[in-house]
Amino acid sequence: MSDKPTVSKDMPPTNSEKRATQIYRVAAELIQEKGYEATSMNDIAKKLKLTKAGLYYYIDGKNDLLYSIIKYGMQNLEDHVIGPCKLIADPGERLRQIIERHTTLLMDLGGAITILTDETQKLPPANRRKIVELKRDYLDFVRKTLKELKTKKKMRQLNTKIAAMNLFAVILGVARWYNPKKGWSSQRTSKEISKFVMGAILN
Amino acid sequence: MSDKPTVSKDMPPTNSEKRATQIYRVAAELIQEKGYEATSMNDIAKKLKLTKAGLYYYIDGKNDLLYSIIKYGMQNLEDHVIGPCKLIADPGERLRQIIERHTTLLMDLGGAITILTDETQKLPPANRRKIVELKRDYLDFVRKTLKELKTKKKMRQLNTKIAAMNLFAVILGVARWYNPKKGWSSQRTSKEISKFVMGAILN
Numbered sequence: 422m423s424d425k426p427t428v429s430k431d432m433p434p435t436n437s438e439k440r441a442t443q444i445y446r447v448a449a450e451l452i453q454e455k456g457y458e459a460t461s462m463n464d465i466a467k468k469l470k471l472t473k474a475g476l477y478y479y480i481d482g483k484n485d486l487l488y489s490i491i492k493y494g495m496q497n498l499e500d501h502v503i504g505p506c507k508l509i510a511d512p513g514e515r516l517r518q519i520i521e522r523h524t525t526l527l528m529d530l531g532g533a534i535t536i537l538t539d540e541t542q543k544l545p546p547a548n549r550r551k552i553v554e555l556k557r558d559y560l561d562f563v564r565k566t567l568k569e570l571k572t573k574k575k576m577r578q579l580n581t582k583i584a585a586m587n588l589f590a591v592i593l594g595v596a597r598w599y600n601p602k603k604g605w606s607s608q609r610t611s612k613e614i615s616k617f618v619m620g621a622i623l624n
Numbered sequence: 625m626s627d628k629p630t631v632s633k634d635m636p637p638t639n640s641e642k643r644a645t646q647i648y649r650v651a652a653e654l655i656q657e658k659g660y661e662a663t664s665m666n667d668i669a670k671k672l673k674l675t676k677a678g679l680y681y682y683i684d685g686k687n688d689l690l691y692s693i694i695k696y697g698m699q700n701l702e703d704h705v706i707g708p709c710k711l712i713a714d715p716g717e718r719l720r721q722i723i724e725r726h727t728t729l730l731m732d733l734g735g736a737i738t739i740l741t742d743e744t745q746k747l748p749p750a751n752r753r754k755i756v757e758l759k760r761d762y763l764d765f766v767r768k769t770l771k772e773l774k775t776k777k778k779m780r781q782l783n784t785k786i787a788a789m790n791l792f793a794v795i796l797g798v799a800r801w802y803n804p805k806k807g808w809s810s811q812r813t814s815k816e817i818s819k820f821v822m823g824a825i826l827n
Contacts, residue, residue: 539800577819577823578819579816579819579820579823580816582807583808583813583816583817583820584820586797586798586801587794587797587817587820587821589797590793590794590796590797590798590800590801591790591793591794591797593793593797594789594790594792594793594794594796594797595789595793597742597793598789598793604785605786610786613782613783613786614786614790616780616781616782617782617786617787617790617824617825618790618824620780620782620823620824620825621820621821621823621824622820622823
């Protein structure tokens with residue numbers, strides 16, 4: 422999806438990948454704090470103690486800023502959640518890993534990137550369509566997993582569409598309430614979240 | 625909390641109450657669409673086909689707009705959810721009714737009011753404190769209910785704080801995905817939501 426650095430699948434992140442995460446994270450946090458219109462490329466460069474040239478390596482400009490951040494979040498979702506989970510044959514184990522990997526990812530990236538990913542209506546139409554399509558693919562993947570559980574009679578009597586919406590609400594909720602400075606580690610929290618959701622869905 | 629009309633507890637809503645709901649709902653939807661700064665009292669009056677005097681009966685002015693909407697949402701929460709549920713002795717039944725009443729309320733008021741209620745950081749400090757306190761009271765009430773279930777050994781091995789956060793995420797998520805023009809009624813949807821959450825929490 423992009424030739425810019427993302428956190429790679431199996432290897433520990435390189436310095437350049439760590440730098441990318443830090444940049445998108447700080448940009449997302451500034452936007453959340455000040456609003457999109459009020460946040461300039463200068464503000465972001467200053468906060469990161471980067472030259473503008475350094476920042477432009479990651480983000481082509483203010484017009485590209487929101488899309489760059491959302492694309493970065495979706496690329497990480499693909500690399501760390503969707504890709505690995507597609508390889509899991511058992512739908513119960515696949516569901517558990519979707520929940521744990523997605524919550525761990527968003528705690529590790531910081532909640533602001535995830536919250537911004539909801540703001541697709543602010544993107545230009547062509548970019549919006551690309552992101553909406555990626556989100557729909559992910560929703561379909563989760564619903565297909567729920568339907569497999571239903572066919573195998575491993576799921577409670579629940580509507581799969583609403584169950585998928587509830588599952589996403591719990592996962593994305595973590596981006597709003599999780600505080601890395603207080604309480605549990607991201608790993609322990611992600612296991613607690615999957616216990617809650619798996620309890621709701623499995624019979 | 626306010627001498628302005630709210631939907632009353634047991635009686636069907638009067639015309640004035642219906643009018644209040646419509647006004648806060650349309651104002652919240654405009655703010656969501658255009659952003660808070662860009663929404664004027666004029667825009668709201670125009671959309672509602674109201675005179676400015678008519679609108680000022682409900683909202684004292686632009687400065688008061690966000691607080692009026694959030695207060696209206698919190699007052700309805702008190703009247704329709706917290707008040708009635710405090711009278712329920714059994715913690716399981718109380719939890720079920722909290723979930724069903726809260727989701728029904730937010731579907732009936734429209735999601736925009738609920739989504740705005742998250743924007744307390746935009747309120748002046750004194751107003752923000754009042755709203756934050758009301759929210760904390762509600763969170764405490766739900767956590768107390770979960771702790772009662774735990775004491776009675778009716779709850780799974782879950783952390784009550786995280787379980788409460790997940791419960792709110794599912795309820796508030798409905799404000800983002802529910803479409804009254806498509807799919808299930810608010811009543812049927814609220815039962816489906818409580819089935820999901822009760823399944824997650826009860827053993």
